[in-house]
Amino acid sequence: MLNRSWRPVHVTTVRRAICMVFRDAARVVCPERLSTFTFSEWLGQPIVDRHLAIRSPSVQLAAPEVVLLVQYDRVPCHQAPFTRRNLFLRDDFTCQYCGRRCNTDHLSVDHVLPRSRGGSTSWENCVLACVGCNARKADRTLKEAGLHLLRPPTRPRWTPYLNLRPSQRMESWSRFAPEHKRRSAGSS
Numbered sequence: 743m744l745n746r747s748w749r750p751v752h753v754t755t756v757r758r759a760i761c762m763v764f765r766d767a768a769r770v771v772c773p774e775r776l777s778t779f780t781f782s783e784w785l786g787q788p789i790v791d792r793h794l795a796i797r798s799p800s801v802q803l804a805a806p807e808v809v810l811l812v813q814y815d816r817v818p819c820h821q822a823p824f825t826r827r828n829l830f831l832r833d834d835f836t837c838q839y840c841g842r843r844c845n846t847d848h849l850s851v852d853h854v855l856p857r858s859r860g861g862s863t864s865w866e867n868c869v870l871a872c873v874g875c876n877a878r879k880a881d882r883t884l885k886e887a888g889l890h891l892l893r894p895p896t897r898p899r900w901t902p903y904l905n906l907r908p909s910q911r912m913e914s915w916s917r918f919a920p921e922h923k924r925r926s927a928g929s930s
């Protein structure tokens with residue numbers, strides 16, 4: 743969902759988006775042409791291959807991927823909560839020492855400055871590490887272990903789809919939120 747100024751503010755279900763368009767609280771956005779449609783205008787639009795479609799005996803309708811809220815003009819100001827799931831998403835299921843992408847069984851949360859040395863459990867001190875790198879680092883600092891981080895760990899910027907896996911994000915959203923990434927399903 744985009745606010746009135748076309749900023750992404752929220753992710754919702756197709757059902758709720760259609761209800762809002764039907765009630766005239768939102769317009770469907772065509773992500774390619776950036777044109778907007780009321781419910782009755784959208785009903786007349788052809789359904790192209792990539793669209794998910796909703797079909798009933800009398801009506802067929804492409805599932806909207808982006809809707810524009812007619813009234814809402816705020817920008818939510820949230821902080822990204824520090825959770826295990828969000829950390830996996832931030833680090834993209836990738837060991838921050840060797841760069842290997844792994845499934846969750848082979849990754850653990852590593853404290854860059856070990857907890858035994860006063861390291862905090864925070865965005866700035868936690869990274870994903872694969873089993874091998876975690877064993878190699880053990881209870882040592884980066885310098886002691888001779889390891890380097892791929893990038894310094896920071897708190898990610900909040901986005902409406904922060905807690906969605908890349909495979910759950912629509913390709914068309916990148917037009918409105920350039921920092922978003924989508925990867926093929928199953929890669930994470």
Ligand SMILES: [Zn+2]
Nearest residue numbers: 837840872875
């Ligand atoms: Zn590793």
